[in-house]
Amino acid sequence: xxxxxxxxxxxxxxxxxxxxxxxxxxxxxxxxxxxxxxxxxxxxxxxxxxxxxxxxxxxxxxxxxxxxxxxxxxxxxxxxxxxxxxxxxxxxxxxxxxxxxxxxxxxxxxxxxxxxxxxxxxxxxxxxxxxxxxxxxxxxxxxxxxxxxxxxxxxxxxxxxxxxxxxxxxxxxxxxxxxxxxxxxxxxxxxxxxxxxxxxxxxxxxxxxxxxxxxxxxxxxxxxxxxxxxxxxxxxxxxxxxxxxxxxxxxxxxxxxxxxxxxxxxxxxxxxxxxxxxxxxxxxxxxxxxxxxxxxxxxxxxxxxxxxxxxxxxxxxxxxxxxxxxxxxxxxxxxxxxxxxxxxxxxxxxxxxxxxxxxxxxxxxxxxxxxxxxxxxxxxxxxxxxxxxxxxxxxxxxxxxxxxxxxxxxxxxxxxxxxxxxxxxxxxxxxxxxxxxxxxxxxxxxxxxxxxxxxxxxxxxxxxxxxxxxxxxxxxxxxxxxxxxxxxxxxxxxxxxxxxxxxxxxxxxxxxxxxxxxxxxxxxx
Numbered sequence: 001x002x003x004x005x006x007x008x009x010x011x012x013x014x015x016x017x018x019x020x021x022x023x024x025x026x027x028x029x030x031x032x033x034x035x036x037x038x039x040x041x042x043x044x045x046x047x048x049x050x051x052x053x054x055x056x057x058x059x060x061x062x063x064x065x066x067x068x069x070x071x072x073x074x075x076x077x078x079x080x081x082x083x084x085x086x087x088x089x090x091x092x093x094x095x096x097x098x099x100x101x102x103x104x105x106x107x108x109x110x111x112x113x114x115x116x117x118x119x120x121x122x123x124x125x126x127x128x129x130x131x132x133x134x135x136x137x138x139x140x141x142x143x144x145x146x147x148x149x150x151x152x153x154x155x156x157x158x159x160x161x162x163x164x165x166x167x168x169x170x171x172x173x174x175x176x177x178x179x180x181x182x183x184x185x186x187x188x189x190x191x192x193x194x195x196x197x198x199x200x201x202x203x204x205x206x207x208x209x210x211x212x213x214x215x216x217x218x219x220x221x222x223x224x225x226x227x228x229x230x231x232x233x234x235x236x237x238x239x240x241x242x243x244x245x246x247x248x249x250x251x252x253x254x255x256x257x258x259x260x261x262x263x264x265x266x267x268x269x270x271x272x273x274x275x276x277x278x279x280x281x282x283x284x285x286x287x288x289x290x291x292x293x294x295x296x297x298x299x300x301x302x303x304x305x306x307x308x309x310x311x312x313x314x315x316x317x318x319x320x321x322x323x324x325x326x327x328x329x330x331x332x333x334x335x336x337x338x339x340x341x342x343x344x345x346x347x348x349x350x351x352x353x354x355x356x357x358x359x360x361x362x363x364x365x366x367x368x369x370x371x372x373x374x375x376x377x378x379x380x381x382x383x384x385x386x387x388x389x390x391x392x393x394x395x396x397x398x399x400x401x402x403x404x405x406x407x408x409x410x411x412x413x414x415x416x417x418x419x420x421x422x423x424x425x426x427x428x429x430x431x432x433x434x435x436x437x438x439x440x441x442x443x444x445x446x447x448x449x450x451x452x453x454x455x456x457x458x459x460x461x462x463x464x465x466x467x468x469x470x471x472x473x474x475x476x477x478x479x480x481x482x483x484x485x486x487x488x489x490x491x492x493x494x495x496x497x498x499x500x501x502x503x504x505x506x507x508x509x510x511x512x513x514x515x516x517x518x519x520x521x522x523x524x525x
Contacts, residue, residue, distance in 0.1 A: 417459065
């Protein structure tokens, strides 16, 4: 009886427990509702954060007024009103055509134009960070602070490839913006763009626009190629960025500068809601410090042209979709050629880092110290190969070299020439190894026009001198007197008369003396 009674008690207890559990399962506890947020209060908090960020950074934002002086409209539109190279190619061509029509018959006279941009103070003793294209070619620079005080400024250092520059005003005790770290940025994060769009900021009050980070790691390889610009690893934002914003800061709601506004995607020159900024990261900080010291920035170089791996190349090479960088061209006498890299190779890894596209290779290579070896994993013939490439110093592009020599926009007898890039070779239907200079502009009724020279021609000889660059063209033509014969690739000889002179026939260039061919050396065993 004692055992049975205990068993009954246990059974009753178990039954009661099961019944209670079932009842509990049938009626789940109702979770507490989160407190309802006041939409207006939320909006006010974002508004307050925006105001606080603007108040922290705006005192350090400056307007930059740049004056360009040239030899006159006769130097061509890029010798007078400089067309920014960070605009889309189609818009640049439309602007170039417009100003060429306006200035074609303009008299020769000194020409003075103004440009407007933005910048941000990064030290209390007057160092200002801005875009290189804002201050390039500047004759004079005037900076207006938030206090409305105006100062002359000078360029301390510039980096055309990354489109960054540091200028300086002689003042102390100035407000300074805090630099952040773009590596921590996330898509969807709120950001502010400050600056002087269309000059609205020359009164010292920087304009502000609000948006989000639309994307990171963006690349725009088609802009600024003549100066070898690298518009890669950019921050994309829908905050309104317009002409005049260039050089101004992109700011988080914490009041930290995470980018330098540099490029817009536009059909008419105004914002289409797609702007790009150069990120402030550890590499950019190093560049800024070197520019403050007036040092020239060096970039690593392999000597290859690479592109995304297309579906067709994936089938041909066996590479995985979305991985690697396809080698299109290997330039002769470069580190890549010496290491044995070949067209058709697919670069899979640089060091230990996997490659998802060309930008991954470019970023690592250009940040590698000159002289250091770089390990590459390459896919060739379906098999992976390991290579070591010694990184060289990236050569200065010919267009930039000509600019530094003061030859940009230089006109000789009514024609203006520029470097012959691969794109222009294709436009002129020339072989990739063809050398020379490209005729960009010919003034009406000029000696060049009367000689039959037209825009689009390629010249490879002036008098008796071969020319392969603007500098060589200048050296051959600048001191020439009387009529000069020039050779047009695919078009023969043209005789260019001196301005205002009577037509004369120059003596034909002397043929070089023929030399007997040496005997072939005997082959060694």
